[in-house]
Amino acid sequence: MAEGLALIVNGKIARVAVGGAKTLLSALRDDLRVLSPKRGCNQGVCGSCTVLIDGEPRRACLTLVERCEGVDVRTVEGLANDKFMQALQRAFVVSGGVQCGFCTPGVLASARALLAETPAPDEGEVKAALSGNLCRCTGYRTIVEAVLAAAKEVSL
């Protein structure tokens, strides 16, 4: 272990130890106790570790932490005052888009990136943006409805 690395997580500088092929997910969860990104498959398939890196959704489990120095890492913890995230949260509650909740932080990261890029997405665009986030509870319909409703709310 060297002296560590300075990450910018949710707008704050955080130092983490480095060593081996350590991932951003491990740094977030195990070192910094930022627990919204979940360790699901650890293979980049399930999407539950999805976070925003410089605004883009990426897999924290596939991201080498040593490549994250100086980049902006955002999780849902750091988006409480974000207008897109607030609209998404309200819409998810209304539509019932959350059941067990394991996939939700990753889904929200992907949805937030979509809304910031595409203000009025159609259903196909929502499905494409969320195609890398698996949910075993909802059947997706309520999630897609929530994202469409949030987009409408933000654009009003």
Add this chain to the structure above:
Amino acid sequence: MKFAGAFDVKAPRPAVWEKIRDPGLMAACIPGCDSIEKVSETSYRAVVAVKVGPISARFSLVVDIVREEPPTRLVARARGEEGGRASALSCESLLSLTSLGEAGTRVEYEADVDVTGRLGKFGLGIMRKKVEQLSEAFVAAFRGRLEPAAAA
């Protein structure tokens, strides 16, 4: 995974049999075989390295000759693990030698290979292709040893 095949060697059956039962020669012909150590007349220890794409694995195998009828049939069983990685390989194989007279000897083989753990996870489809490649390499090397003229 089951495999079967046959190949002809231009050498008389007793000579082919003798080579099959020669651990030093087998070690030289098995691709990736780093060592063979004789434990008893019917038991050997071997270390075999396998590379499938980006993945490299080294198996420590125990090979037992379960039954033999010189110079026609041999049943062997190999089992082994990849040091501390919870991945295992086992193989049961049957070899039959038929004399073709002047033309030499036909070697027929059947094998049932099982791979579990990380190599198995990589996909048995690709493992099958790998085993087929290794068999071809073995046959070429084995023939080279018994048919020096053909190899030259």
Add this chain to the structure above:
Amino acid sequence: MSAFVRHPASVEEAVGWLASIPGALPISGGASLMAMINARLVEPSCLVNLERLEELRGLSLQADGSLRIGAMTRHRDIAGSALLVGAHVLLRQAAAVIANRPVRNMGTIGGALGHADPAADYLGPLRCLDAEIEIAGRSGRRSVPMSQFILGWYETALAPGEIVVAARAPPLPAGATLYRKVARVSGDFATISCALRLEEDGRGTTARAAIGACGPAPLRSETAEELLRGGLGDAEAVARFGAALQAHADPIDDVRGSADYRLKLIPRVLASAIAELTGADRG
């Protein structure tokens, strides 16, 4: 910073590390490599991070009209590039259907080439576009045609310590292109894929096609393409074309489909892709 991850500033420094540290691996986007490390399928002694190598970045049109795509160019950037025009659009079509958005934000074309997954989406299009792969190693630079880049299952022409620097597609006559991917669900690897472009000269139109995920390398037959010239509307000629490619196939059985299923799909996917492109041409 740890000694486990090296951050070279030049290609020469990178290949120097790779050559001198036993067990070192280059890491580009990490989308496949990190997944394999997490699963303990590979256990490198050191990772050489290619991220800071300017030479490996971005797409550019060369003076001779060829297109150069740096190895570190992400799927996302290829899928959205306005520099891909004419037949080169095929690469954009393929990049757009790789995995899903977060993975496209990470994975790179150089990483995909180095890993050489038989089902990877770029391999067929690069073969179909007669691309060349630029390679760097400690002993210097070289270029290998895509037709000779893949040597076996997950085996490439890259010698130990060598890296992909770029893929280069030559200028080609404009013609319609299509990347058809058959997958169980959106975002999965292909069960089978078909990269297709139409090429017209004085002797009539023919199809340039490469089938993916049906052998260690994409299947292509220039001979069969010449026999097909002028016969794109002739179902029997198209069927013969499919059979010619099928004859070279060596698919595996896996969770995405049996070898037999893949073999059956080859002529069908090809015929339907050709019908779609030629129909679009008339329209």
